[in-house]
Amino acid sequence: xxxxxxxxxxxxxxxxxxxxxxxxxxxxxxxxxxxxxxxxxxxxxxxxxxxxxxxxxxxxxxxxxxxxxxxxxxxxxxxxxxxxxxxxxxxxxxxxxxxxxxxxxxxxxxxxxxxxxxxxxxxxxxxxxxxxxxxxxxxxxxxxxxxxxxxxxxxxxxxxxxxxxxxxxxxxxxxxxxxxxxxxxxxxxxxxxxxxxxxxxxxxxxxxxxxxxxxxxxxxxxxxxxxxxxxxxxxxxxxxxxxxxxxxxxxxxxxxxxxxxxxxxxxxxxxxxxxxxxxxxxxxxxxxxxxxxxxxxxxxxxxxxxxxxxxxxxxxxxxxxxxxxxxxxxxxxxxxxxxxxxxxxxxxxxxxxxxxxxxxxxxxxxxxxxxxxxxxxxxxxxxxxxxxxxxxxxxxxxxxxxxxxxxxxxxxxxxxxxxxxxxxxxxxxxxxxxxxxxxxxxxxxxxxxxxxxxxxxxxxxxxxxxxxxxxxxxxxxxxxxxxxxxxxxxxxxxxxxxxxxxxxxxxxxxxxxxxxxxxxxxxxxxxxxxxxxxxxxxxxxxxxxxxxxxxxxxxxxxxxxxxxxxxxxxxxxxxxxxxxxxxxxxxxxxxxxxxxxxxxxxxxxxxxxxxxxxxxxxxxxxxxxxxxxxxxxxxxxxxxxxxxx
Amino acid sequence: xxxxxxxxxxxxxxxxxxxxxxxxxxxxxxxxxxxxxxxxxxxxxxxxxxxxxxxxxxxxxxxxxxxxxxxxxxxxxxxxxxxxxxxxxxxxxxxxxxxxxxxxxxxxxxxxxxxxxxxxxxxxxxxxxxxxxxxxxxxxxxxxxxxxxxxxxxxxxxxxxxxxxxxxxxxxxxxxxxxxxxxxxxxxxxxxxxxxxxxxxxxxxxxxxxxxxxxxxxxxxxxxxxxxxxxxxxxxxxxxxxxxx
Numbered sequence: 006x007x008x009x010x011x012x013x014x015x016x017x018x019x020x021x022x023x024x025x026x027x028x029x030x031x032x033x034x035x036x037x038x039x040x041x042x043x044x045x046x047x048x049x050x051x052x053x054x055x056x057x058x059x060x061x062x063x064x065x066x067x068x069x070x071x072x073x074x075x076x077x078x079x080x081x082x083x084x085x086x087x088x089x090x091x092x093x094x095x096x097x098x099x100x101x102x103x104x105x106x107x108x109x110x111x112x113x114x115x116x117x118x119x120x121x122x123x124x125x126x127x128x129x130x131x132x133x134x135x136x137x138x139x140x141x142x143x144x145x146x147x148x149x150x151x152x153x154x155x156x157x158x159x160x161x162x163x164x165x166x167x168x169x170x171x172x173x174x175x176x177x178x179x180x181x182x183x184x185x186x187x188x189x190x191x192x193x194x195x196x197x198x199x200x201x202x203x204x205x206x207x208x209x210x211x212x213x214x215x216x217x218x219x220x221x222x223x224x225x226x227x228x229x230x231x232x233x234x235x236x237x238x239x240x241x242x243x244x245x246x247x248x249x250x251x252x253x254x255x256x257x258x259x260x261x262x263x264x265x266x267x268x269x270x271x272x273x274x275x276x277x278x279x280x281x282x283x284x285x286x287x288x289x290x291x292x293x294x295x296x297x298x299x300x301x302x303x304x305x306x307x308x309x310x311x312x313x314x315x316x317x318x319x320x321x322x323x324x325x326x327x328x329x330x331x332x333x334x335x336x337x338x339x340x341x342x343x344x345x346x347x348x349x350x351x352x353x354x355x356x357x358x359x360x361x362x363x364x365x366x367x368x369x370x371x372x373x374x375x376x377x378x379x380x381x382x383x384x385x386x387x388x389x390x391x392x393x394x395x396x397x398x399x400x401x402x403x404x405x406x407x408x409x410x411x412x413x414x415x416x417x418x419x420x421x422x423x424x425x426x427x428x429x430x431x432x433x434x435x436x437x438x439x440x441x442x443x444x445x446x447x448x449x450x451x452x453x454x455x456x457x458x459x460x461x462x463x464x465x466x467x468x469x470x471x472x473x474x475x476x477x478x479x480x481x482x483x484x485x486x487x488x489x490x491x492x493x494x495x496x497x498x499x500x501x502x503x504x505x506x507x508x509x510x511x512x513x514x515x516x517x518x519x520x521x522x523x524x525x526x527x528x529x530x531x532x533x534x535x536x537x538x539x540x541x542x543x544x545x546x547x548x549x550x551x552x553x554x555x556x557x558x559x560x561x562x563x564x565x566x567x568x569x570x571x572x573x574x575x576x577x578x579x580x581x582x583x584x585x586x587x588x589x590x591x592x593x594x595x596x597x598x599x600x601x602x603x604x605x606x607x608x609x610x611x612x613x614x615x616x617x618x619x620x621x622x623x624x625x626x627x628x629x630x631x632x633x634x635x636x637x638x639x640x641x642x643x644x645x646x647x648x649x650x
Numbered sequence: 651x652x653x654x655x656x657x658x659x660x661x662x663x664x665x666x667x668x669x670x671x672x673x674x675x676x677x678x679x680x681x682x683x684x685x686x687x688x689x690x691x692x693x694x695x696x697x698x699x700x701x702x703x704x705x706x707x708x709x710x711x712x713x714x715x716x717x718x719x720x721x722x723x724x725x726x727x728x729x730x731x732x733x734x735x736x737x738x739x740x741x742x743x744x745x746x747x748x749x750x751x752x753x754x755x756x757x758x759x760x761x762x763x764x765x766x767x768x769x770x771x772x773x774x775x776x777x778x779x780x781x782x783x784x785x786x787x788x789x790x791x792x793x794x795x796x797x798x799x800x801x802x803x804x805x806x807x808x809x810x811x812x813x814x815x816x817x818x819x820x821x822x823x824x825x826x827x828x829x830x831x832x833x834x835x836x837x838x839x840x841x842x843x844x845x846x847x848x849x850x851x852x853x854x855x856x857x858x859x860x861x862x863x864x865x866x867x868x869x870x871x872x873x874x875x876x877x878x879x880x881x882x883x884x885x886x887x888x889x890x891x892x893x894x895x
Contacts, residue, residue, distance in 0.1 A: 044710070045763030047808055048718040062789075105789045111777040111842060113800035116792050141791030159801055165717060166804050173776035176767065184763040185755070207755055208671055237712040271689065274715040348798065351805075352717065355875075359716055359734040360691075474701045518705035522671025522756060526705035 009212035010449055013039045013181075014437045016200050016216035018188040018244055020046030022164070022422035023401025024222025025171045030430025031218075032178045036437050039214060040182045041203055043239045046172050050224050050237040051422065054164025055352055056279030057146055057156025058107075058423075059416035060100035064117050064142040066133050067124075071153035073097040074647030080408060080417060082600040083150045083308050085555035085565060087258065087380075087410025087573070089591030091641045092387055096408045096417075096424050098640075103423035104143060104157045110170035113159050114143045115349065125284020125341060127304055128294070146349075147282040148415040150308035150602070156416040161277050161352035164419055171423075189531065191219065191247050191397065192444070192452045198397035199444040201247070202456045204531075209523045211456050213449035217437045218396055220389075220429070221248060225379035225402040229540040231481015234376040235268045235275040244403045246535025248383045249542070253393040255575035255586075255629065257384035257405030259539065260546035260557050263413055264313040264490050268375030271330035272360050276353055276372060278415040281305040283349065285338040287316065288369065289324040292335070300602050307602035310412040310556040313374035314603075317490045326371065335369040342366065374490060378402065378418060380409045380556070381543070384575060387637075389429030392575075392629035396440070398433055400425045407573065410590065411555025432634065463514060463530050470515035473530035476507050480533075480540055483507075488544050493561050497548035504544055508537040542576045542583050549585055550574065552608075567597045567610035571617070575628055588628045589621040592638045595646065659686040661737055663699065664745040665707070669756045679745075680704070692732035692746075693721065696758075708756035716874060719807035722749050722814065723758050729811035731874045732758075749814040751827075762810045769830045773853060777843050790842065803836035803882065805875050812869035812879070824858045828869035828879055831860055835882045838889060847893035855894065860886040 015031040017024045020042030032038045042049065063071040077097035081088050108114055119140030124131050126147075145154040159166040175182065185206040192199045192213060200216040226242020227234035234240070248254040266287070267276045281287070286294050287305055299315045300307045307315075316334055319325065325332025338346065338353070343366040346354045350365075357365045383399035384392050385406055391397040400406075401422045408421060487500035511534035518526045552566035553559050572587040593614050599605045610617065622637050661684055668677040682699045693714045700707040710720040714733045721732035724747035726740065737744070752760035769775070812828035813819045819827040826834065837843045838850050854860050860883055870879040 044712055044718070044720060045766065045808075047766070048712050048720050048763075050713065050718075052807075053713045053715060053717050102785045105787070106783050106785070108789045109777070109779060109783040109842070111837075111840060113797045113804055113840075114789075114792075115801075116794035116797045118794050141793055143789055144794070159797075159804075162717070162801070162805060165807070166801065169804060170777075173770065176770045177774075177776040182763075182767070185761075207761075237718065238714065239712045272714075356715060360689075362736075516705070520669060520672060520706035522669055523708070524706065525700065525708055 010215060010446060011212060012215045012442060013037045014216065015218045015220065015433055016041065016214050017220045017222055018201060019049070019222035019224060019403065020182060020184070021049035021222060021224050021401065022051040022168055022171055022419070023426045024220065025175050026423050026426025027220055027222060027400050027430035027433060028180055029171070029174050029178060030427055031434045031437065032180050034434035034438065036434060038180050040175070040180060041186045041188055041214070042182060042184045043187055043206065045184045046175065046182055047168055049168065050240055051168045052165045053237060053275065054419050055161040055275065056277035056282065057148060057158040057163050057416040058104055058167065058419035059148065059151070059155050059414065060104040060157055060420055061097065061153070061155055062101050062104065062143055062145070062157065064139050065135055065145050065154055067147065067154040068145045071155060072647050073101070074645050075152050076100065076155060078595065078646055079151045080414060081595050083412050083414040084410025085412055085600060086567070086571065086597045087261065087554055087590055089387070089407045090594045091591055091638060092406050093408045094642060095387065095428070095640050096421060099424045099428070100420045103420055103427065107167055107170055107423065108143065110174055112166045112170045115158050115160065117142045117144045128286065146279055147306060148278055149281070149306045149312065150414045156279070156282065158279065160348065161279055161350045167419060187243065188247060189456050190452055191251055192449050193251055193394060194444065194448050196253065196393060197395045199448065202452050204456065206523045206528065211453050213453050215442055215444060215449055217440045217442050218398060218433045220433060221383055221397070221399040221403050222401050223403045226536070226539050227376050227379060229480060229536050229543065230376040230484045231478060232273060233481060233485040235265055235273055236376070241532050241536055242379070242539045243532055243535055244399070245382050246539055248391065248397070248399070249538055249578045250535070251394065252578055252580070254391045254397065255384045255393070255577045256542060257381055257407055258411065258546070258574050259381035259543040259576060260550055260574060261380035261411045261555060262376060262543065263309055263378035263380060263556050264374040265377030266309055266312040266316055266374050267336050267372040268377070269356065269361055270333035270371040270373045273375050274356055274360050275377070276336060276356065276370060280336060280338050280350060280353060283341055283345065285336055285341065288335040288337050289319050290326045291324065295319055295324070303602045308412055308414060308600070311603040313490055314558060316374050320373070333371040333373040336372045337369055338365050339367060378413055380411060380413055381405055386630045386633050388432040388633050389425060390432070390631045392631065395631065396436070398429055400429045411557055460527060460531060463516060463527060464519055466513060466515045468515060470513040471510045473514050473526060473533050476510060476514065476533055480504065480507055480537055484540055488547055491558055491560050492547055493559065494548065497544055500544040501541065501548055504537060504541040508534065508541055511537060538578060545583055545585060546574045546576060565607040568608050571597065571610055586628060588625050589617065592618050592621050592641060594641050594643055659742060661686050661695070662743045663695070664743065665758065666747045667757055668754065669706070669708070670754060671756065686737050690737045692725065692735045692737070695737055696732065709758040717807060719809035722762070722809040722811045723747070724749060724814065729814040729872055731809055731811070734874060749810050751813050751819055752810055760810070762808065765810070766808045769826065769833065773826065773830055773834050775833045775837060777837065777840065778845050779842065780844050792841070800836060800840055802878060803832055803839070806832050806877055807875055809874060811872050811874055815868040815872045817866055818862055818864060822858070822862065825862045826858055831863070831886060832877060832879060832882050835886055839885070847889060850889060851893040854886050855890040860890060
């Protein structure tokens with residue numbers, strides 16, 4: 006029924022790992038929680054994470070000496086110093102707890118087998134004796150950009166097992182899940198969020214869900230790249246879009262877009278980094294292992310941004326395998342053998358068979374870099390509170406917390422979902438416990454009415470207007486063509502004007518279906534304008550950032566520039582359109598330096614670390630950072646870099 | 651197997667249509683024709699039909715890589731995931747129905763979420779832990795082979811294909827169904843769960859549990875994740891017998 010109003014203590018928008026873990030924390034504290042999810046929660050895209058979850062447990066020989074400080078160090082280097090270092094520190098210290106908690110929830114982690122084990126390391130078969138005293142502890146595999154083997158895994162279905170375990174806790178606690186439901190607008194007034202307008206994807210009806218605390222946990226927005234993404238069809242970024250639509254909440258670092266080196270060509274389906282972690286190679290069309298010269302130290306296991314650029318260059322230099330769908334390179338895991346491939350990489354085996362018709366024990370896998378992860382998202386403080394909006398929180402890929410900066414390390418996102426879900430969930434619980442629901446019903450009903458009118462206007466459009474799917478396809482082509490791995494000022498300027506034009510067409514979309522109920526065409530048409538806003542601010546951020554950092558690479562400004570650009574892009578959608586501003590990345594503990602892979606050349610910062618740090622707290626407050634429970638910097642362990650830098 | 655070369659076949663789709671939200675809608679079959687492309691899955695084909703021919707067509711896809719379990723449907727009378735079904739493996743005429751047993755949302759879309767949540771609640775499909783989680787403690791140990799066995803059952807993606815294929819589940823709404831039995835086995839074999847054989851006896855040993863299965867084993871044949879369901883039922887029957895003795 007239209008105009009229905011429901012009240013709860015906590016509303017979590019998104020039923021993936023981050024949202025559910027957050028919901029568990031709030032429910033366990035005694036709050037009434039509602040989870041809204043586009044799909045039954047176990048179908049959320051967290052389930053597609055394959056290879057692992059980073060946590061410095063140091064359980065196997067190749068992980069000896071590992072500790073949270075080294076994990077922190079790898080994470081900051083991986084981010085190309087774009088991360089908030091305090092958040093990276095909190096993350097690295099709590100990741101071991103998150104992995105062990107998942108074991109408590111039932112994840113069947115792959116375990117250490119004491120005694121002789123055979124591995125592939127940098128192209129060589131190596132026999133290593135795992136210590137008998139570590140037998141049965143959680144095992145690690147190697148991943149990109151890390152000093153130690155650190156990724157904990159359950160076969161190649163780590164995200165699936167983690168999501169099922171966490172969702173089983175949601176069921177145990179009796180948390181209400183409204184699946185097939187979408188948040189289409191936030192209900193807010195005077196800088197305070199009071200819940201969201203929900204559209205039912207069974208009936209198409211709108212209702213208001215009022216909440217003391219609202220959490221955005223809708224995952225990434227890879228579908229702004231159209232079909233050129235590993236992401237699920239549901240990763241359309243509507244959580245970030247409704248936050249942007251408030252006009253006051255900024256998104257952070259939207260230009261930081263990760264391309265995963267090994268998506269299956271042409272379908273774009275992810276093939277885990279665990280393949281290279283377990284010893285797989287990248288080959289060009291001449292079956293040459295080009296990464297050995299490109300990155301002598303890390304080889305195939307440099308960070309994703311670096312490997313993707315080497316691959317893109319290789320293909321640009323004519324060393325890709327040409328097909329009617331464009332060029333690709335090869336991933337070779339034949340030498341790992343069938344037993345390894347059907348156990349530790351079982352999901353890869355299935356994907357190769359089902360989607361490429363090949364046997365990876367005998368054949369090469371066609372791969373190419375493809376959009377994979379959104380480092381950018383709803384900008385929040387270290388407690389997960391959105392800038393400029395009390396009562397609004399964000400967790401996981403939907404947020405910019407910001408431990409990933411300009412490049413996320415493989416396995417760090419799964420760990421982030423649980424670490425941030427636990428922490429932000431605790432803050433949400435505390436917040437909901439101290440607040441009353443003090444919103445006049447008319448604010449909620451007006452928001453519902455506005456959403457209904459928007460749908461009504463689209464249904465009423467007639468004539469020769471554009472179709473929603475054509476606009477989507479045009480957006481995807483602009484994004485992959487001009488806002489991809491290599492970017493230039495000219496192309497980005499074209500992207501901005503092209504995306505702006507597409508955005509302005511969205512209100513003229515003419516639907517061909519007026520079917521009662523959820524109407525899949527209407528459902529998508531309601532989303533595509535938000536997607537275009539995310540695409541446009543991504544392109545604008547990329548155009549303005551005249552340096553190269555992490556995944557953001559400007560061919561016309563190829564150096565990282567710590568003098569001018571050691572900052573985070575913020576973007577708000579004002580009455581006059583998008584407005585960019587910049588805040589410091591956060592308090593610096595680890596001084597900017599060389600990552601140990603990729604280019605060593607950079608423009609040094611002019612300020613001292615002390616000078617930089619002096620302005621951080623004040624400048625972030627000016628940009629809307631809400632006050633945190635503990636003062637900024639409280640969790641930094643100054644100079645504790647695990648015995649090395 | 652995905653075919654690398656296009657045969658440019660004209661494919662005829664016969665698709666079940668019914669929109670419960672539309673008082674005028676009546677269940678019927680509707681025909682569509684498209685030209686086959688290389689690597690064409692039902693994910694690609696159905697989206698093409700919706701985007702170019704009938705934008706009201708309802709179906710569910712999310713990951714399109716056979717891991718989320720959204721897209722179970724009857725393909726020429728046999729349940730499968732739409733995303734991993736390649737048109738090159740199918741004849742010129744492709745008939746699609748929604749999965750039976752589950753409540754219809756519209757056209758090919760069914761409500762598996764409610765069914766699986768109820769199953770999880772009725773079988774208490776979560777770890778019944780000995781004690782609360784201790785964040786300062788090292789993880790409990792587990793033999794890797796046992797972890798692998800649990801993982802083998804944990805791989806179920808709750809797509810509902812087995813339930814749709816099950817003769818018993820189709821007529822007995824109380825039957826746990828293949829996915830439900832697998833879920834029970836997954837927790838029963840997990841030493842982190844304190845439930846004993848006697849606790850499981852009630853859940854397993856009546857006509858809604860493993861003895862409700864009449865052994866046609868379509869579930870085993872069609873499971874898109876190739877779960878070892880034969881072994882799962884044997885394990886549960888043994889467990890029921892030891893609990894009873």
